[in-house]
Amino acid sequence: MSDPPETDRREVVEEVHGEEIRDPYRWLEEDTEEVRAWVERQNDYADDHLRGAVRDALEPRFEARAEVQSYGVVTPCERGYFQTVEAADEDHPKLCFRPELDAEPTVLADPNEWPETDSLDWFVPSSDGALVAYGRAAGGEEQYDVTILDAETGETVGVVRDCGRTNPESVAWTEEGFYYVTTGSADEGAQLEKQIRYHELGAGESAAADDPVLTDDVGEHVWPQLGYTDGTLVVAYHRGWTHSDVYRWECDGRSPANGELVELVADADASFRFALADGTAYFRTDYDAPHSRVLACDVDADAADPDDLAEVVPEREGTLTDVAVAGDSLVVHRQRDAASSLSVYDRTGGKRRDVALPEYAAVGRGDLTGHPDAPEFYFRAQTFDRPPWVARGRTDAEETTVVSERGPESNGDSESPFDSDLDLVVEQQFFESADGTEVPAFVVHREGVERDGDNPTVLYGYGGFRITLTPRYDRFRVPFLEDGGVYVQANLRGGAEYGEEWHRAGMRERKQNVFDDFYAVAEGLIEREYTRPERLAAMGRSNGGLLVGAAITQRPDLFGAASCGVPLLDMLRFHEFLLGESWTTEYGSPDDPDDFRYLREYSPYHNVSEREYPAVYFETAAGDTRVHPGHARKMTARMQAANTGEKPVLLRTETEAGHGVGKPTSMVVAEQLDRWAFLYDQLGVPTESNASDETNVTGESNASDESKGTE
Known part of the structure; x- marks a missing residue:
């Protein structure tokens, strides 16, 4: 050469x-x-x-091997189920909605009809599932426009352009709109400049800069996580991967102008990531627990010393990496020697059962979902020799059911969902x-x-x-x-x-x-x-x-x-x-x-x-x-x-x-x-x-x- x-x-x-x-x-x-x-x-x-x-x-x-089906995890809501699905002959996954789990899905957004380098990278349903917001980017640049759809009709309700590096953790729905994080553009070298804004439905197509700013006092090293429950916005400022400050913002559910930032978890040199349900914040944290545990408090509580938070799920063998609320239960994901395990607890910390998984199986980040109003949860798992599958579990039953997995139709005459008979x-x-x-x-x-x-x-x-x-x-x-x-x-x-x-x-x-x-x-x-x-x-x-x-x-x-x-x-x-x-x-x-x-x-x-x-x-x-x-x-x-x-x-x-x-x-x-x-x-x-x-x-x-x- x-x-x-x-x-x-x-x-x-x-x-x-x-x-x-x-x-x-x-x-x-x-x-x-x-x-x-x-x-x-x-x-x-x-x-x-x-x-x-x-x-x-x-x-x-x-x-x-490219011509196979793939499925994202099911996200349950009051009105139905959201999921991304990519057919064997497609380049991008579509965003789909079903009012019932066994119903035929409705395609809400199909990136395969967009320019080839445009992609739908994430979505966040509203609390009741009537609406869904998704992030669209071009050329893999992770600079997003956010589109809001009616989940029943698929009609576009609004578009917020030029939001920067908005992500699903930084979107929190209210009854009339949503809070979200915007950043400056990559072209201007301003991705670390962040604001928390509020978008009220009804504006049609607009720019993020037109939405009111809740605060721009975020800091270059901080990535906010947002959540909303019962008229309160909860904000966690994550500084790197080792420190979080958590606040609440009392607001009227519409305008961010009517509120005051109050410290919720104070003086903790540890990571606190939250899930919200019925006015309670459940924190996955490594505070005094290097393998992490779950602590909880009411979101309307006074500023709390971490030692005063209620312990719900204690630290155990294996690292606690995620928690989802499902009905009256918490589903906890742990990793032990880098493989996954799932367990179901009641909301006070009583363990109900373990969820059966194959040896050396893994549930990915963001691949465990639930809803506070239903005793069901979903997860997406995979192994080195089994392609990803999506399963449904119930907090009140032992068995789990596979709801989405590559079918034999992707392999010609094969009756196996795998693309190889390799014995690994x-x-x-x-x-x-x-x-x-x-x-x-x-x-x-x-x-x-x-x-x-x-x-x-x-x-x-x-x-x-x-x-x-x-x-x-x-x-x-x-x-x-x-x-x-x-x-x-x-x-x-x-x-x-x-x-x-x-x-x-x-x-x-x-x-x-x-x-x-x-x-x-x-x-x-x-x-x-x-x-x-x-x-x-x-x-x-x-x-x-x-x-x-x-x-x-x-x-x-x-x-x-x-x-x-x-x-x-x-x-x-x-x-x-x-x-x-x-x-x-x-x-x-x-x-x-x-x-x-x-x-x-x-x-x-x-x-x-x-x-x-x-x-x-x-x-x-x-x-x-x-x-x-x-x-x-x-x-x-x-x-x-x-x-x-x-x-x-x-x-x-x-x-x-x-x-x-x-x-x-x-x-x-x-x-x-x-x-x-x-x-x-x-x-x-x-x-x-x-x-x-x-x-x-x-x-x-x-x-x-x-x-x-x-x-």
Whole structure:
């Protein structure tokens, strides 16, 4: 293959906290015609490596797996049920409503009729279900217009344009409208500027700026959660992932002008996330409970010391991650060793029963729903070998019933809802990190794979922001497993696998623990003879992309390839762009001299040196409004210049996509094809086109130029 495109070095030299910092590719942070031309050349270079026999062999298998049904969790309301449904031949899920669970659904909004890059990313029904608001964005940019529909007729009641990063947690319905959070635009670099506004129904189509402001005293590091009950607005100001201040706003249910902000939970250095029902706030909190518990108080109570709140569900083994109100009960979701369990309690904390789930099943964030007026709840679950299904449970009965699951019609003559007859082995194993901490990881492969030290293996990690990597079905991972690959998902510190202590052990000055955990799993897989470095790939996205960037600069000897998506890589300037300033609570701030020292020590961009690197495939998106694409651009340029080996360093930039939200299925298929074609080639995974090629199957590079650049 040809050499990578040349990139001009334009040295910027700064003294930061007494250290000279050189940045030769800062010009790639800009959005100019010159940068866009550079991105186009990099895309062409990536195409030269990725478009070939391996990708061609995978394409029909991936396209077949794209044509399947998918369902969102059911959201119950007084008047019926809302759910998103994507048919096998569609690019986007539709928003549907049913007055009864067994009734034929009415399509309220169909993004498949919109421009291809527009998506419906979330919805929030009114308290009685008569109306529903949904967020529409273009190009994956997560900058929303909010549309209000009549659930019975599907007619548009109103549209509020230019709301910014509004999300479902920041919308609270009243009888006459809704409170919501707006932000400034990504184009103006104002996403951290937030206001709480009120929209009264009847305005037709209007701009968010036309709605009255309840308060703009929110703060850059704060993300509000809103809820409304019995004439009271409850507001939680979440500062990062470790601190919440909770207030109530007495209002008349219409105008925000008639109210006063009153502290509800005071002086608590802990996280408090709430669910409201019948004038009571149920708090999921890690206050004096690192694995979390449920506390409660009346929303009209005086400011409460957290010690005075009533304990409803105590801390137990496993981390409490969600709670839903269902009739007179609470349904509690816990994670133990990264797998899910569900339990039903009455509202005073008496345990009623556990809900049966398969081994190593996971209920995702936002995938547990209920309603205060009905003794039913819904959840969406999945395992490594079973695609997501939606089930209905009752608080007064033992059994649960599957209400939505992929049907056999998506698989031709098959009578199975799965897209493969693969018999998978799923094990949870533990690996000792550098400081002696036991780190769990799920190891997944097909039956019959031998530990001969030579299996192609992909190691996936994240490690941050209290996010737990739970078992997840991935239809585009199936071919890799069918072809003898081993997939490993590591549960690193920085997540919430074992509560807040596990999170804090991987944040700020302790971030190196996350990387060491990842290396411990990689080394353990080699020691246990699953694979060898040449056939081991590191994979991660976003904060997980930072993990991969650290891995290839700190331990390039440990990996033969790396897939690094929408990553943070310049940890001395991340806070200058988009949402970066809000992440200083997790990473620390480069403006602080103490934080700067440890950030500089591991910042991947600043630790690239002349040496041989594994093959790397960077992915970013021009419309990413979370992580700036300049991270991946600069890192690509620096690594291409410094790499003394023959393995390629590639960059793919999607020009009409964002961080990952709302992508059409057709775009997802193309993205996954490129990613897995890269991994197949670099790890030597046999396909129909190369199974007879002995050198490729063993993971060694072929002599021909064609094989050198593909992953």
